[in-house]
Amino acid sequence: MANLILILGDQLSHHLSALEGADPATDRIVMAEVHDEASYTNHHKKKLVLVFSAMRHFARELTGKGWQVAYYRYDPDSPHKDLLSVVQEQVLSLSPDKLVITECGEWRLDNQIRKWFDALGVPVEIRPDSRFIAGKAVFARWAEGRKQLRMEFFYREMRRKTGLLMTPGDEPEGGHWNYDADNRRKWKGQPPAPAPFRVEPDDITREVITLVDGHFRDHFGTTDDFHFAVTADRAREALDHFIDFALPCFGDYQDAMADQEDWLFHAILSPYLNCGLLDPMEVCEAAERAWYAGQAPLNAVEGFIRQIIGWREFVRGIYWLKMPEYASENRLDNDRSLPWFYWSGETGMHCLHRTIDSTRRNGYAHHIQRLMVTGNFALLAGIKPEDICDWYLAVYADAYDWVELPNTLGMVMHADGGYLGSKPYAASGKYIHRMSDYCGQCRYNVNHTSEEDACPFNALYWHFLDRHKDDFSRNPRMVMMYRNWQRQDPDHRNATLERANWLLDHLDEL
Ligand SMILES: Cc1cc2nc3c(=O)[nH]c(=O)nc-3n(C[C@H](O)[C@H](O)[C@H](O)COP(=O)(O)OP(=O)(O)OC[C@H]3O[C@@H](n4cnc5c(N)ncnc54)[C@H](O)[C@@H]3O)c2cc1C
């Protein structure tokens, strides 16, 4: 036998680097649903169904192409609790020349695999993950010598590198790099948001649903109404659905939130991109084609492509540049525990209730809900970064440490001291009111700050600014906020701070 190739649950791509040059006649593939990977966090039940079912479908496709695949199904009584033990068994029985693997996405597992040689006694070849546009070394070179890293400049490099939305003269299409200023409309029910793409579960998925309901009962969320794609073909249909029905309005309503619409005009493609069913370049090229064909406006297409070749690549670059120290950053010295309502959804704050409820049902909430509702509240309330990071890692179907951690710890919590973002995304209830219709359904009054019925975001916002004045009052992007705070009547300021202190002492009751 030649090589043993290990394929992980987020590496379900036929063009994976570990498969390059491999020979189905001699090489053997191993895939495994193991306890340690399924349980290192309280993964949403829908994420477990998606990953296990997609793995089983992928293994079937590989077998159909002539590969020999040793597939270990999840078994709670299996002696193989972790990947090393599975690989050890395969190495013992097959005596391969070496183990080949594509570098894994998470530092935790990557760190383990880099030590496997001693345990296995055969060489371990770890290949770069070519599914990303900027390799780790490319990002590190770009970051070298820069005091602060800004996504916008990195994004322009990625535009040039990929040629996406670039003219033959190497200028950005339309004359601007970024059309974000056009992407801030409130959605008032028109145009109607498209129904999300759905795939009805087949036999394999139904079997996995039963398994997850049986063995992962205590995990967050529900398997009810599971309708994610679990194969690359179906994920491509989901991409087509997005391009045809949602992309034209993606830009305009990118920052909008709506009480009765879980998905609005978002792509809902991150679960597929992150487990390998879709390739980032194919997704961006499909969006670019829609613009050239006149099917979607530039603000939508540029905004969408920026999320993928800009933000997605940028946060991955930061993750690998800064781990493992990054995970324990807490520059704002937060020490409060996560309120229980993040898990139960039981809170009178309607925006939080709805966001957590959709998270529980769907394993999904769109970016602005994650950033400006659940994230903003955790920032204002001074929640410990590790608590809120654990929550985000558990509750979303697209959650993987490399993308969740920089978004939560850096973008939302500003716990890295501004490495990822130049200012915290702190906002009062006014922002949520402007971008959604949540406040009309809420027991709190968004126009009040210190009264008993006042929206908690309001007093907490001013308290956040006040308690972090040494950190932020000289930040040029926050000077205006501090000026507004200083201009307020001292009695009013005291009443606001008093209300905030009460709120902070009673977070679980809000
Ligand atoms: C606190 C917090 C935690 C997050 N955790 C995750 C996570 O675990 N996994 C994850 O994939 N995304 C995460 N994001 C980013 C973003 O919210 C999701 O990628 C997006 O909501 C996925 O839904 P969509 O496919 O409908 O995205 P769309 O809004 O339609 O965007 C299109 C695509 O762009 C990419 N993208 C957009 N924003 C980001 C971003 N900030 N970082 C990386 N990629 C981005 C995604 O691949 C997404 O599919 C997080 C954001 C925040 C604020």
Ligand code: SF4
């Ligand atoms: S009033 Fe405040 S808590 Fe209620 S929905 Fe609006 S922003 Fe959220």
